[in-house]
Amino acid sequence: MKSAVPGILGIVNITSDSFSDGGQFLAPDAAIAQARKLVAEGADVVDLGPASSNPDATSVSAEEEIRRLAPVLDALLADGIEISVDSYLPETQAYALSRGVGWLNDIRGFPEPSIYPALAASDAKLIVMYSIQQGQADRREAPEGDIVGHICSFFDERLSALEAAGVNRARIVLDPGMGFFLGSSPQTSFDVLARLGEIKGRFGLPLLVGVSRKSFLRAVTGRGPGEVGAATLAAELIAAMKGADFIRTHEAAPLKDALAVAAALKDFARNR
Template sequence: MQAPAPKSAGPKIPGPKILGIVNITSDSFSDGGKFLAPEAAIAHARTLVSEGADIVDLGPASSNPDAAPVSAAEEIRRLAPVLDALLADGVEISIDSYLPETQAYALARGVPWLNDIRGFPDPAFYPALAASSARLVVMYSIQQGQADRRESPPGDIVEHICRFFGDRLSALEAAGIDRARIVLDPGMGFFLGPRPETSFGVLGRLGEIRGRFGLPLLVSVSRKSFLRAVTGRATGEAGAATLAAELIAAMKGADFIRTHEPAPLRDALAVAAALKGRS
């Protein structure tokens, strides 16, 4: 018997939309292996929706630079049964993969979001992107496909981020991809380098990045190393630090927040919205 579609956590509230993270992996830094089995991933995704996630972000491979590589065939094998169940539920899905073969599979299944930590670097895939209607999350990272690159570039990191976004937007738009479909992710944690102050600096300047391009921003700070570094907390103990950083992101203009724990974020956004309504 098919499980009932998950119920929402309650009325929609003003503020950023929430992406709930499901890592269908064996080696994710935050929960590696917990949701590798399809039934575990499906159940967790349904829980995230019930806790307030507007979108479920499925990651079939870890983005940790020390993780083992995963082929497109294996990514698709991991995704297929989870997608079957969640699409049948009517859940809005994002696929977190930089492999064009996996992205093509997702588009063929009608997935409405692609989330690429390399920011869609392959021009050969642009015609397929242009022919689709999917929203595209273009992320900045210092790695740019080189897993062994760990240090931030010299100079102002926000300038590096904005230069990357400007170049990539030009390339995507030249290929016929509507700018209105694009969401920008400035990266956080090891995507910006090993020093916590780099990520905090970008977090504090989100409004500047958003203002430059006039496009929505997605921010993902959940349980990340820069928060653990300043609090001394382990990954599983980083919930309070995560929530604080997520609220700052919302205050700075983030339109989407990607998180492991939608419930506390949803409640915090509800409180912020209530206070705003009385100010």
């Protein structure tokens, strides 16, 4: 019997100011090519981000997000690729649902009741992320007290609101946030990474973890976004061991191979 292997969401930033790739995929042709590359390398879902959420990014309107997404969605949906749209703007979310995307990824955790009827009427999976911010990240401190307690309280509140609006709980995926979404201290992200099992046990829902090239890894290694691949892979494997069901990453190929090796080792140990 094979071990369960986390699904992979491959990141494509259709942005001019992402911290990780600095506008490399802003042009539709570049974004489409990168998405197809990620799928060829093992991504199960492509997560399209039409605006950057890093602390130094410029805000983007829903109209501009949709303009960036439209040609990329045209091509990838025609390919039959499973798509996630990473936006917290209700107008962009409604557009994505109208195009039939399979996932919505909201870094604010879907706080806007105006979109709830559309969410309830859809079949899309909803990634509900915890963040100490209300949208774009900044360099504020984490709240006082136990960060996992704060995360669980947030999820309790948001799950209640979504389920009351008619959203099937089985469609929800929880993301505890990482990096600046948890505060400026690297230790906070390591605390959450180490305690993923507590969150999963509390809610019994799938967990998505995104540590790829995040600030806390750059802080402890002293490396830049383009040099932190090894640290990213190490943290992703830890997330998988701690129970992550999905991992969101910039580089699908090394993660796919590493997860295959980890699964093979588990199978060997089980069948000895």
